[in-house]
Amino acid sequence: MREQSRKELAVKPNSIRYFRFLQFLLLSLLTLGLFAGEFALASEVVVDTVAELAPAPQPERGDYPNIGASSRAIVWVIAQMHLFFGALVLAVPMFVVGIEFMGFKTGDERYDDMAHEFMKISITAYSITALFGGTLAIALFLLYPTFMGYMMEVFGAQMLVYALLFFMESFFLYVYYYGWDALRYGNKKWVHLSIGMMLNGVGLTLMFMANSWSTFMMAPSGVSDVGAVVGNIWEVMKGPLWNPINLHRFIANVAFGGAVVGAYAGFKFLAAKTPEQKAHYDWMGYTSNFIAILAFLPLPFAGYWLMAEVYSYSQQMGITAMGGILAWLFIVQAVLIGTILLAANYYLWSGMSRTEGSKRYQGFIKWIAGTIVICFLIWMTPHTLLLTASEISALGGSHHHILGPLGIMPAKNIAVNLMLIMTFLSFQLYRRSDKVATVSWAPAGNALLTAIYIVAIVNIIFAGVYYGYFTNTVYKVGSSVTQVVSTLIVIVAGVIIDGMMYKNAEVKYPAVWGKVTNRSQYALFALPVAFTWLMGLMGYVRSSVKTHWHIYTVMKDNSPDNYIPAIGYAGNMVTLVTVLFIIFVLFVFWIANLSGQKQIPPQPAIDSAVSGEDRS
């Protein structure tokens, strides 16, 4: 009895200390948030009395410093690298905390080890993010001083809050990573998870704040027609595009992060020396691919919301993006997304080799592959072609009479929904491969699931063709929602019915981790390359929709580069930053490897015995 109470006394103070410390941190974060609000009100007062509603500056050509190279190109490369690494650094802790939680709940150490290993990559990537961030700030102030001066005026103390948040980010990141083994079990593990949660909270806040600068440039709010700051910081930040971009980047970061760590797993799998290592990295690759695809599936819909808000804000901007000069980029986007889906599906089909039980389902693969390829071809079919006058007369118009109709949105919606359903089917078959259902109603369950797939596919095609080509625009646009819901019904029904059907299933054909082809790992390499290029491409769109404005309709761009760069040039730039990113990521992987190596101390020389040295 006495021993127990002594133990309790010895234990409680430490735990209470940790708890109080974290309470203090939480309160600080909330207080900081409240103060941010205070700063906002204070800055509003200052702006009103001092700035006296000054319009946005209109710099002349001579106001832009010239350092002998294209300022836009320099900022483009640095900004894109910062965004790539920032996305990685924000995303990894998000799914790491999830994986850590899974490990905690299931008691399976593998999850915890994998989560810890993912964080090792994040730490080096964090330094690189900061380096590019600092360089970007310097480049922006150096090359666009008038623009940055105005942005400082508009955002004021918010930018300082952003800088201060990095102290919190660093604190939580280092404690989360270096405290991993010290906070491994029991209540301490919950403390560790809480720190991970705070890390994600601060990271997301950083992204949301930086997003507001981007969205302000595209759709300014809180300022008058001539750029005078008339609103407070909340009106400036909460523009019409802010939350759509917040959601889109949040989901996209997770998909991107999953793809990059998948490449790490693929790299380590190919370099593995023992079957245990192969099994570990094979499993890691599968988990990363799963995260990437899971996050990737809702991404088109977040993007659709963003475009809808762009159109709603400015029809001109919306048409520039998807109906005018930048429209062709969405064909390039289709090619990249098709690549991503093909690579992800190929990885799942290859993964079926891990278990004998997959042989039952292998017949499906050619149909899934065929459907995906046909849909991919439809999705990347353009509407308007770049034609010479003679080509136009030969064609009988500017659109092909058969392929032309495949170039408009209804066909694209059919294609993308079918591709998502096929991807889900690949995943569902993979998940079933190692099991046999033991419930009595399995045949009925399978019949229902098959029926749902068939009717969903028919519904999607019907909605796309009928409402898309034979009714008015409003019904055409509205039918895209029924298509999405059809896809969602397949996914939800699939998850629920399979969950129930395989509840106490017999794992008759256990999967052997590590028993997968080497070439499947190349699918894991293809994913982040395609994702990275896609991110760069969309950055080109985001910047170009502003056409010749720094801040749309408010502050004109008068620099030597005040035009939308041609697609070929942009393609080269995006390829450049993608290659640069891959080189840096390889450096990050190499550092992760290096930190695990230990040089063997040199053996004592035999000569010393011969020379008579006393070595006792």
Next chain:
Amino acid sequence: MSKEKQSKKDSSARVSWGPKLFLTVTGGVLLFFWWLLIYSGGVVLHH
């Protein structure tokens, strides 16, 4: 189930306030994001 496993791994500390802390922190973070992203606080948003 997890409590049993925890006591096997670390007998010196029972899981007691840990989950409460985690839920408080998670709740706090979510509340913060609601305030940052959704709450307009009387601010007129012209869209």
Next chain:
Amino acid sequence: MKTGITFILALGAAFFLFYGMDHAIMGMQGLPLNLDLSPAQ
């Protein structure tokens, strides 16, 4: 025979599910449909 009947019943159930969903989703957007799924406006 049994699997055939089961499948036809399943198809029927799925058909009603998606048919109902089409009406509901289009209706929610202010785009009502006739019974043959053609636009009512």
